[in-house]
Amino acid sequence: MKGGEVGAMSRRGLGFGLEMKVGCGLRTRSRRVVQDGSMTPIVPETIDGLKQSSWANMPLELLREVLVKIEESESTWPLRKNVVACAGVCRSWRQIMKEIVKVPEVSAKLTFPISVKQPGPRDSLLQCFIRRNRSTQTYHLYLGLTNALTDDGKFLLAARKCRRPTCTDYIISLHADDVSKGSNTYIGKLRSNFLGTKFTVFDGQPPHARAKVTKSRSSRMVGVKQVSPRVPAGNFPVAHISYELNVLGSRGPRRMHCVMDAIPASAIEAGGVAPTQTEFPLSSLESFPSLPFFRSKSNNMDNFMSQPLPSQKDGVLVLKNKTPRWHEQLQCWCLNFHGRVTVASVKNFQLVASPESGPAGPEHEKVILQFGKVGKDLFTMDYRYPVSAFQAFAICLSSFDTKIACE
Structure with a gap:
């Protein structure tokens, strides 16, 4: 054809x-x-x-x-x-x-908007990039269409920085020009503490059936219209990110620690499974009027409940930044980004699974998320299973925030 x-x-x-x-x-x-x-x-x-x-x-x-x-x-x-x-x-x-x-885990393709909430491919890193707009305090995530670092890309997510007296919020949306918590395209947010050393990633919808909502005034309503009572709306914490003091002062590499509340530690092992969202709630369907694919009146919550859940006996996945090595000739700390990062920056990092208990295996050597600078306001973001594009984007946004106590 x-x-x-x-x-x-x-x-x-x-x-x-x-x-x-x-x-x-x-x-x-x-x-x-x-x-x-x-x-x-x-x-x-x-x-x-x-x-x-x-x-x-x-x-x-x-x-x-x-x-x-x-x-x-x-x-x-x-x-x-x-x-x-x-x-x-x-x-x-x-x-x-x-x-x-197929889901990105199998196909390594992002076809429908729900793909940004699903874990990335198991066998490779999905290559994306982030464009920063300093004047509007917005960040746009794109899927790379080629191996070049400067292609136009396919738009995936947008985030807007909102400063508050005691914290900073990054509102994440499916729409490039409608980034607000009152929008039907709102899917989550990143919130920092006052010092910018601790962050929490909130999902607008439960990542699994046992997820607990964080009570707040904003959890009562996600969009202009109330969400179906079968699909609760609110702030569901899915990850906690912390930055520690640099060992070598302001010029030393940052030390990150990410606790993925919604992903079991066994997800990185062979045969391990991470929860996978299958559909957006009915409240978000009006955001896609031209795509009847998202207007299915199937039993969304029943489909969601059938997804694998983190085991209560199993610990959650913990990610830490890969330790860089000191390069004598360049006189700087270096990591191998395989050509995906070209500019030295304290924001650059690679995250691997942390063996909290027991010996480290080969699965702990795989880079799950890497982020680095390639231009003044251009950064690459590559991720893989069991992290989703939404979770990876939120973690990378934490690197943009000012760290008063760390730098």
């Missing part, structure tokens, strides 16, 4: 999606009418708008084969837009596409 044919099919499919919506929402019912000399039976008339489109009669086997070929042919952004368009055609197309498109 050629690219032009796919695009045409997607546009026709979206039209069919509207037909199906009307067709599924109305029903013709036979009416019993008391007949007398002045009345005649009422016969329902055929409405042209309710006629089934030819796309609805496609055999499921053929439909699945077509959608599989489309999904396989679009390996990178922005060509993944046809996959999203196919998911928005109708309910049957949406259901099949949800089965075909």
Whole structure:
């Protein structure tokens, strides 16, 4: 199937999606009418708008084969837009596409917005970058489309810095221009203490069934409209980040310690599992009016409850920054970023799993998240399983904040 044919099919499919919506929402019912000399039976008339489109009669086997070929042919952004368009055609197309498109853990692809809440790939680092705007105090996260450090990228998340008398908040949103906690695109935030040495990452929705909400005035409402009572909204702590005093003073490397409350320590081992969110709550669906894929009225909370949970007997995952080595010739501390970082900065770091108890294994040597400077306001961010793009972005935002007690 050629690219032009796919695009045409997607546009026709979206039209069919509207037909199906009307067709599924109305029903013709036979009416019993008391007949007398002045009345005649009422016969329902055929409405042209309710006629089934030819796309609805496609055999499921053929439909699945077509959608599989489309999904396989679009390996990178922005060509993944046809996959999203196919998911928005109708309910049957949406259901099949949800089965075909794999989570980032398996496919290493970010296709739908929910992908930013799901853990990254197991076998490789997913390459992203962050652009900082000093004048507006905003930060935009992009997915790298090429191996170049300066490509345009695919927008993923945005954050805005909000200074308060006793702390600093970084509001994280799915929309580049609507970054506020009152928005339906709000998905979480990062909050620091007064000194900028301790941070807490809050998810707007529970990362797993046993997650506990932090009580605050802002937890009563996430957007303009109340969230469905089946999906509680609020501030769910998913990670705690702390910075310690530099051993070698202001020029020494920072020491980070990240406790991932929502991820079990066993997630980094072979066969380990981290909780994976599958859908956004119903309150966020109005943010995607052009993507009926997100308007499924399935039992969202039931699907969410079926996800793996951190074991109560198992400890949570703890991340620490990889210790840099001193380079005699360059007279500086160095880490091997494999060409992804080009500018020396105290903000640069690599996080690995910390063996809190027991001997360190090979899984503790893998870099789970790395962040570094490549330009005045350009930074790379690469992450992998079991951390999601949202969690990785929040951790990197903590590096931008001023550390009064550390520097």
